[in-house]
Amino acid sequence: MKRIIILFAALLLTFSAFAQNGKSIYQKYSDAENVSAVYVSPAMFRMIGRIPDLEVGEENVNFSSIIRSLTGLYILNSENASINSALRADAERFINAGKYELLMEAKNDGEVVRMFTMGNDKTIEGFVMLSAEPDEVTFICLDGQMSRKAFDELLATQMNK
């Protein structure tokens, strides 16, 4: 009986580790109190991609190439102190389990921001941003096949706004 319990515990741990991804983290925390959650599905991204030349501010930026390449967007913003550390730990476990590389880390006034990308020199297959403040944690996860060049240009455009 003891062996069976140990076996099932090991199984559960294996499956939980296996299932850890942006979607599972989103599903785990999206219904919690003081958590705002946004999910955009691949189907919705396809619909957005059909919108012709989207306007960003005063410039016309063709977002569609990036939008079409996205297959999922998961955003969690938690101001729930009782789950913040768990959310952060789950996100870090997911990042460490994948092939994510640290893109940037910034620590400022108690806020720690880390950005990770997964892919190669030309393509980004996944992007994760984890921002942790003393009372707030933000998790953004993008899945897709984005051109790294287009992604960088888009971020640069947004930064100059």
Next chain:
Amino acid sequence: MKTLEEIENLSLEELEQKAAETAAPVPDGLERRLREALAARELAEAARPRPARWIPYASLAVAAAAAALVALPQRGPKDTFDDPLLAYAEVEKAFQTISDKMSVGMDIVREAEQTADMPYNTLNKIQK
């Protein structure tokens, strides 16, 4: 007491008759010791783990869980927006958030660069 030769000359029936007449003495407590030994053996049998009992069930459970994981459709979360324009606005907001956070990092880098340039600039001024 019979000699060996006399014993050898006895018939089979006579030998059986003699054996029945002289019953071998049973050592004291033999029955009790036998019972105890049998009971101890039964207890040891019962206590010994029988992997053959639980391994098939555990294997079935593992196979069923693996099959469920692979075969069952992965139910995803529900889209937050029905309207693509609203969804797009949220995507843009997400990129803006990422850019803002990145800007914080870039500002720190710029500040560090200025600090690193200070000794160089001071030396330049002194030389002039």
